[in-house]
Amino acid sequence: MLELRELSCGYRATPVLRDVSFTVEPGETLCLLGPNGVGKTTLLRTVLGLLKPLAGEVRVDGRSLSGRSRRETARLLAYVPQAHTPPFPFSVFDVVLAGRTAHVGLFATPAHEDRLVAMKALELLGIGPLAGRPYTEISGGERQLALIARAVAQEPRVLLLDEPSSNLDYGNQLRLLELVRRLAAERRLAVVMSTHFPDHALRCATTAALVKDGAVLACGPADAVITGERLEEIYGVPVELVERGHNGSRVRVCVPRIAAHVAPPGPDPVKETESYVETH
Amino acid sequence: MATPVLEAQLPARGLGRPLLVALVVAPVLAVAASVAIGRYPLSAADLLWAALVGLGLSSHELPETVAVVVFDLRLPRIVAAMVAGGALSAAGAAYQGMFRNPLVSPDILGAAAGSGFGAALGIMLGLDVLAIQALAFVCGLSAVAVSSLLASRLKGADPMLVLVLAGILVGTVFTSLITLLKYLADPYDRLPAITFWLMGSLSSANRADLPLLVVPAVIGVVVLFLLRGQLTTLSFGDDEALTLGVDTGRVRAAAIVAATLMTAATVSVCGMIGWVGLVVPHLARALVGPSFRLLLPASLLLGSTYLLLVDDLARSLGPLELPLGVLTAIIGAPCFLYLLSRTGRGWS
Numbered sequence: 001m002l003e004l005r006e007l008s009c010g011y012r013a014t015p016v017l018r019d020v021s022f023t024v025e026p027g028e029t030l031c032l033l034g035p036n037g038v039g040k041t042t043l044l045r046t047v048l049g050l051l052k053p054l055a056g057e058v059r060v061d062g063r064s065l066s067g068r069s070r071r072e073t074a075r076l077l078a079y080v081p082q083a084h085t086p087p088f089p090f091s092v093f094d095v096v097l098a099g100r101t102a103h104v105g106l107f108a109t110p111a112h113e114d115r116l117v118a119m120k121a122l123e124l125l126g127i128g129p130l131a132g133r134p135y136t137e138i139s140g141g142e143r144q145l146a147l148i149a150r151a152v153a154q155e156p157r158v159l160l161l162d163e164p165s166s167n168l169d170y171g172n173q174l175r176l177l178e179l180v181r182r183l184a185a186e187r188r189l190a191v192v193m194s195t196h197f198p199d200h201a202l203r204c205a206t207t208a209a210l211v212k213d214g215a216v217l218a219c220g221p222a223d224a225v226i227t228g229e230r231l232e233e234i235y236g237v238p239v240e241l242v243e244r245g246h247n248g249s250r251v252r253v254c255v256p257r258i259a260a261h262v263a264p265p266g267p268d269p270v271k272e273t274e275s276y277v278e279t280h
Numbered sequence: 281m282a283t284p285v286l287e288a289q290l291p292a293r294g295l296g297r298p299l300l301v302a303l304v305v306a307p308v309l310a311v312a313a314s315v316a317i318g319r320y321p322l323s324a325a326d327l328l329w330a331a332l333v334g335l336g337l338s339s340h341e342l343p344e345t346v347a348v349v350v351f352d353l354r355l356p357r358i359v360a361a362m363v364a365g366g367a368l369s370a371a372g373a374a375y376q377g378m379f380r381n382p383l384v385s386p387d388i389l390g391a392a393a394g395s396g397f398g399a400a401l402g403i404m405l406g407l408d409v410l411a412i413q414a415l416a417f418v419c420g421l422s423a424v425a426v427s428s429l430l431a432s433r434l435k436g437a438d439p440m441l442v443l444v445l446a447g448i449l450v451g452t453v454f455t456s457l458i459t460l461l462k463y464l465a466d467p468y469d470r471l472p473a474i475t476f477w478l479m480g481s482l483s484s485a486n487r488a489d490l491p492l493l494v495v496p497a498v499i500g501v502v503v504l505f506l507l508r509g510q511l512t513t514l515s516f517g518d519d520e521a522l523t524l525g526v527d528t529g530r531v532r533a534a535a536i537v538a539a540t541l542m543t544a545a546t547v548s549v550c551g552m553i554g555w556v557g558l559v560v561p562h563l564a565r566a567l568v569g570p571s572f573r574l575l576l577p578a579s580l581l582l583g584s585t586y587l588l589l590v591d592d593l594a595r596s597l598g599p600l601e602l603p604l605g606v607l608t609a610i611i612g613a614p615c616f617l618y619l620l621s622r623t624g625r626g627w628s
Binding site (some may be wrong): 073107 | 286287289290293323362375380381506508509510512513516519520521525526569571572
């Protein structure tokens with residue numbers, strides 16, 4: 001269970017987000033929604049301990065994270081960053097195996113059991129055949145899956161994902177969301193995921209936290225909290241929520257209300273040219 | 281539960297048999313060849329008896345000259361070359377992983393420049409050999425200490441970059457001081473000594489030098505070996521290593537101390553030998569991969585063999601012995617280019 005208590009985060013005493021409080025129970029997924037630059041990544045980094053909180057605290061399973069060693073924290077929290085390229089050609093298996101570092105002795109290297117855990121994580125994510133390939137030679141989507149496998153191999157209690165679907169194609173995005181939802185449920189993980197797409201939150205989140213202007217606008221059950229008005233407030237575009245039914249289940253999707261050919265604000269090029277010709 | 285299917289899919293853990301054998305046999309062959317190479321001709325019988333006596337398997341009376349050549353001249357030099365080559369390569373591998381940059385060498389933090397300055401100063405002051413080496417060692421350690429102190433004062437976004445910049449700064453200052461010392465040195469006596477020393481040489485390596493070289497090098501290797509798992513994870517990047525459970529500050533500090541011990545010890549006894557710590561880790565990484573569990577031993581074995589063979593060349597290529605540092609650069613640079621062109625894939 002992850003609990004944030006009035007957490008303020010930012011750089012060098014300038015708060016980016018203030019008084020963030022929410023709780024994520026095992027099996028739940030919380031989506032962080034907000035515009036670019038609002039501080040979603042800063043919040044995640046502060047929860048992980050990469051940044052010092054400016055105020056408030058983070059608790060996992062009732063105990064505060066401050067004062068815990070890196071190894072202890074890593075056994076509780078796992079991070080899936082946005083995919084990147086490491087400078088050395090590690091194999092995909094090596095990348096996932098690095099997730100076992102917190103469980104391996106300080107002066108030791110991963111043992112046979114650790115290697116099995118890593119392999120199982122690869123299989124769970126469906127990328128077992130990629131194990132021997134160099135990480136640098138697989139696609140962005142496959143790298144994202146490898147990073148998630150690494151987090152799974154870490155066997156944490158809480159999983160933090162930073163915009164995991166950013167580099168994925170449409171099909172992979174949907175598959176990833178389903179995977180995250182399943183992981184949270186099957187492994188009883190508390191999952192926090194930041195995302196740019198409200199549709200993603202509607203698909204896989206139990207809870208949603210909407211963030212704007214340095215504070216949490218609303219936080220609660222995803223279906224209740226994500227409304228057209230709120231999304232318009234955050235993103236500045238008019239949005240409608242539409243419900244569709246399929247095979248007995250209902251799903252809500254966002255439909256933007258911008259007309260297809262609205263002229264952008266600014267001088268009308270046709271009128272400008274005419275007036276220019278007339279005056280010259 | 282581990283099913284047989286899962287087990288079967290696990291990638292191989294160690295090295296293939298041929299590579300493993302090659303890595304272990306190469307140094308042994310190199311040692312055997314190196315004992316035989318030299319100005320004083322040794323017959324096969326001499327070599328055989330010397331080996332048996334050396335291993336304690338025989339009490340045969342060796343001719344005086346053979347004993348002196350093998351045990352007092354060549355073997356100490358062989359040991360020095362292997363320890364220096366292995367130490368520089370291991371330090372280079374550790375630094376390349378830590379700084380996540382394949383172009384980094386062990387003197388990036390100023391250890392070599394500092395040691396060079398200490399040695400030049402010792403020669404200027406007319407100290408005896410052991411004192412010169414001790415002064416070089418201390419100055420090498422101090423240079424890295426100054427770099428680290430500087431880096432901790434400069435608050436930058438990327439601690440690694442700040443450390444490298446501080447190291448380059450300190451290295452440049454010490455190199456300039458060396459040049460100043462050369463300018464002030466007596467051109468008939470001290471200057472040639474300083475210049476010769478700076479070019480790197482094992483020609484004066486004898487038994488008395490070995491402890492100063494071997495003890496810090498062994499300490500350094502042991503520390504790096506103990507931290508091999510943590511170093512591997514550290515090479516994924518600072519933030520990721522932190523979230524994966526590595527105490528990056530402490531591991532990095534320990535690795536820098538270890539690598540500095542190894543580099544300063546090598547430079548103090550053998551002079552400036554460059555390109556070994558840069559080239560050998562690349563070759564080792566191309567053979568066994570970037571994980572330190574395999575990369576460290578491979579760097580040690582390859583580095584010791586490489587420097588031993590280059591030193592053999594240095595003392596047998598011509599009538600005059602060639603400076604080791606010059607030879608490692610002349611051989612090392614083309615090797616590096618070749619390695620770059622072959623294994624260029626996979627670097628960011």
